[in-house]
Amino acid sequence: MAAGLPDNSLELRSTVTSDGRLELSLQDVPVPTPTANEVLVRVEASPINPSDLGVLIAGADMATATVSGTQERPIVTASLGAVAGLAARIDKPLPVGNEGAGTVVAAGESSAAQALLGKTVGIAGGAMYAQYRLVDAGACLVLPPGATAKDGASSFVNPLTALGMLETMRREGHSGLVHTAAASNLGQMLVKLCLADDVPLVNIVRKSEQEALLRTLGAVHVCNTASPTFEADLVAALKATSATLAFDATGGGTLAGQILNAMEQAASSTATEYSRYGSAVHKQVYIYGGLDTSPTILTRNFGMAWGVGGWLLTPFLMNAGAEVVGRLRARVADELTTTFASTYTREVSLAGMLRPDAFNSYVKRATGEKFLVTPQALP
Amino acid sequence: MAAGLPDNSLELRSTVTSDGRLELSLQDVPVPTPTANEVLVRVEASPINPSDLGVLIAGADMATATVSGTQERPIVTASLGAVAGLAARIDKPLPVGNEGAGTVVAAGESSAAQALLGKTVGIAGGAMYAQYRLVDAGACLVLPPGATAKDGASSFVNPLTALGMLETMRREGHSGLVHTAAASNLGQMLVKLCLADDVPLVNIVRKSEQEALLRTLGAVHVCNTASPTFEADLVAALKATSATLAFDATGGGTLAGQILNAMEQAASSTATEYSRYGSAVHKQVYIYGGLDTSPTILTRNFGMAWGVGGWLLTPFLMNAGAEVVGRLRARVADELTTTFASTYTREVSLAGMLRPDAFNSYVKRATGEKFLVTPQALP
Numbered sequence: 222m223a224a225g226l227p228d229n230s231l232e233l234r235s236t237v238t239s240d241g242r243l244e245l246s247l248q249d250v251p252v253p254t255p256t257a258n259e260v261l262v263r264v265e266a267s268p269i270n271p272s273d274l275g276v277l278i279a280g281a282d283m284a285t286a287t288v289s290g291t292q293e294r295p296i297v298t299a300s301l302g303a304v305a306g307l308a309a310r311i312d313k314p315l316p317v318g319n320e321g322a323g324t325v326v327a328a329g330e331s332s333a334a335q336a337l338l339g340k341t342v343g344i345a346g347g348a349m350y351a352q353y354r355l356v357d358a359g360a361c362l363v364l365p366p367g368a369t370a371k372d373g374a375s376s377f378v379n380p381l382t383a384l385g386m387l388e389t390m391r392r393e394g395h396s397g398l399v400h401t402a403a404a405s406n407l408g409q410m411l412v413k414l415c416l417a418d419d420v421p422l423v424n425i426v427r428k429s430e431q432e433a434l435l436r437t438l439g440a441v442h443v444c445n446t447a448s449p450t451f452e453a454d455l456v457a458a459l460k461a462t463s464a465t466l467a468f469d470a471t472g473g474g475t476l477a478g479q480i481l482n483a484m485e486q487a488a489s490s491t492a493t494e495y496s497r498y499g500s501a502v503h504k505q506v507y508i509y510g511g512l513d514t515s516p517t518i519l520t521r522n523f524g525m526a527w528g529v530g531g532w533l534l535t536p537f538l539m540n541a542g543a544e545v546v547g548r549l550r551a552r553v554a555d556e557l558t559t560t561f562a563s564t565y566t567r568e569v570s571l572a573g574m575l576r577p578d579a580f581n582s583y584v585k586r587a588t589g590e591k592f593l594v595t596p597q598a599l600p
Numbered sequence: 601m602a603a604g605l606p607d608n609s610l611e612l613r614s615t616v617t618s619d620g621r622l623e624l625s626l627q628d629v630p631v632p633t634p635t636a637n638e639v640l641v642r643v644e645a646s647p648i649n650p651s652d653l654g655v656l657i658a659g660a661d662m663a664t665a666t667v668s669g670t671q672e673r674p675i676v677t678a679s680l681g682a683v684a685g686l687a688a689r690i691d692k693p694l695p696v697g698n699e700g701a702g703t704v705v706a707a708g709e710s711s712a713a714q715a716l717l718g719k720t721v722g723i724a725g726g727a728m729y730a731q732y733r734l735v736d737a738g739a740c741l742v743l744p745p746g747a748t749a750k751d752g753a754s755s756f757v758n759p760l761t762a763l764g765m766l767e768t769m770r771r772e773g774h775s776g777l778v779h780t781a782a783a784s785n786l787g788q789m790l791v792k793l794c795l796a797d798d799v800p801l802v803n804i805v806r807k808s809e810q811e812a813l814l815r816t817l818g819a820v821h822v823c824n825t826a827s828p829t830f831e832a833d834l835v836a837a838l839k840a841t842s843a844t845l846a847f848d849a850t851g852g853g854t855l856a857g858q859i860l861n862a863m864e865q866a867a868s869s870t871a872t873e874y875s876r877y878g879s880a881v882h883k884q885v886y887i888y889g890g891l892d893t894s895p896t897i898l899t900r901n902f903g904m905a906w907g908v909g910g911w912l913l914t915p916f917l918m919n920a921g922a923e924v925v926g927r928l929r930a931r932v933a934d935e936l937t938t939t940f941a942s943t944y945t946r947e948v949s950l951a952g953m954l955r956p957d958a959f960n961s962y963v964k965r966a967t968g969e970k971f972l973v974t975p976q977a978l979p
Binding site (some may be wrong): 275276306309459465472473475489492494496497498499502508511512514516517518519520521522525526527528529531532533536 | 654655685688731794799851852857868871873875876877878880887888890895896897899900901903904906907908910911912915936
């Protein structure tokens with residue numbers, strides 16, 4: 222063990238109990254010693270992404286949450302509606318937190334590991350809501366000079382998702398994108414990326430201030446679902462961009478179907494011959510989030526050349542292969558504090574995550590609100 | 601012109617008028633003379649498929665239909681709810697009828713065309729609700745010896761759709777199928793095909809007599825949506841078959857989502873590790889028909905590895921390429937009166953199609969009811 226490191230440290234755990242409760246708590250875990258190609262990262266910053274909340278909250282009704290324990294070690298307990306689908310995690314205290322950044326404070330013997338000592342790195346792979354994380358040296362993204370752990374906290378999920386959307390567009394033969402919940406951190410990255418890569422992008426937001434924010438970033442097409450002219454605006458933007466691939470973070474309700482119908486209207490607006498099956502242009506919506514957990518409702522006036530499906534970052538990266546992933550990661554490092562800069566509205570310690578004023582806020586998944594966890598901060 | 605052929609013949613036309621009416625009538629058209637590689641087919645039998653009704657009826661409300669004209673030349677007029685999406689066909693009298701069969705009564709000079717003279721052939725490509733049809737010799741499927749035009753009337757759409765489902769399954773890496781509206785002529789073909797090819801098939805029907813019919817054909821897995829145990833039966837059948845690809849003829853309502861959820865339950869029933877994103881098994885439903893035109897409602901409890909989309913025979917065949925299509929067509933010819941045998945519940949002449957007792961029945965698209973048009977029959 223490197224000099225000055227503690228024997229034990231704190232790690233957040235989420236447990237679904239067999240009697241139908243969610244329990245969030247901080248556990249004491251030993252600080253491991255890296256060997257071979259491993260490094261030990263002191264986690265200094267980790268975001269709360271929508272993709273973390275599934276494991277963290279497990280669908281519990283946080284309106285029922287009570288907090289016990291101490292100031293340093295709060296214990297949150299809440300009711301779960303049902304444990305269906307959760308059988309495999311019952312009574313197993315799961316670590317949480319997909320990504321984060323921090324300082325390499327100890328390293329195994331390999332030269333690659335040793336070379337990282339003292340470096341600030343971005344890491345991914347779960348269990349980041351913790352004070353220390355042991356990872357393989359190859360998993361570390363060395364941050365550019367001057368970048369802080371806070372700068373690098375979100376260097377995987379959102380940047381690689383935005384880049385993955387563009388890769389998917391090119392692979393599947395589309396030439397423009399539609400993005401919903403477009404004012405999110407991810408959406409802002411996508412606006413900057415599409416401008417840089419000259420890819421037409423249609424942004425869908427719910428509020429006029431979100432529209433204004435995206436326009437300051439240079440977004441050309443922004444459609445507001447709250448506007449009375451939303452559907453016509455969307456068709457006009459789709460005619461202008463010929464975008465036939467959408468990434469939808471909401472999932473539920475009628476939005477995916479509205480996008481397909483608007484794409485079909487744009488595609489068939491120049492048709493001269495009647496086809497009872499609609500245009501031959503393939504229109505695709507990938508649902509990559511579940512901000513709206515209500516059913517997806519598709520009113521099928523969009524012909525037969527269409528698809529809706531799930532899209533996830535991890536299978537995309539596995540399919541894309543090491544070379545592509547390496548190229549995407551290098552771009553993230555290069556543009557970490559520009560294209561891929563994230564903004565946070567609040568910082569909390571590990572214990573702070575378990576206080577009602579925090580969890581009642583981050584469980585809302587509100588676009589524009591983003592928490593940063595700082596595991597080294599005082600409780 | 602070959603001896604004994606008339607100068608003119610009858611052809612059914614469907615017109616959407618600019619003032620919002622559907623008009624169905626019989627037109628006198630010249631009987632053409634084949635040249636080069638063309639042949640003239642005297643159409644003797646042509647089915648009314650669900651895929652014909654879109655062009656024929658154009659979504660008109662047939663409860664408002666009135667019939668004028670004469671016994672020989674009826675004219676049907678009905679109200680259209682809206683002409684949105686129909687702009688490209690307004691005031692154009694469209695021919696109808698995707699496929700049929702008959703006798704080659706005249707041929708162009710090419711040896712391929714001449715070789716077909718007198719042969720009974722199956723043909724596709726539209727305008728089959730007519731007494732004569734000019735086609736390229738290469739488009740003809742020569743029926744096996746002894747097969748009648750009635751035997752060959754449905755030798756394209758349903759047989760190639762059933763074979764296309766199996767091809768799609770193999771191409772996309774699935775090993776079993778689910779089929780809805782499974783008691784249809786197409787469904788019966790699929791049962792026989794899957795038995796012959798040793799492909800596990802889960803049949804979904806709505807009535808116990810449909811279940812009985814499929815079991816007499818040898819179907820192993822038949823789930824009845826009217827049964828109180830439908831959902832459990834479906835999960836059990838999916839566990840037994842590992843089928844992860846469904847073809848759904850209905851399209852609307854909750855059925856596609858129920859299938860995906862049952863596939864996910866089957867896939868995750870053996871999971872030992874919790875995944876918040878559900879199983880990694882890709883679950884796909886292709887909607888290839890629209891028997892239920894209401895919205896598709898997906899209650900997404902099936903993880904993130906899923907897709908729903910449209911599937912159409914013509915783009916499938918275009919993608920598959922000439923070699924595959926040739927192989928599939930040869931199989932249809934070989935097994936025309938066995939695997940691919942169709943049954944009809946009623947025969948009508950061209951004029952007979954335009955009588956209320958006929959159209960009020962075939963517009964219902966009832967599974968198990970099938971009309972055959974016999975254009976040479978007396979009005």
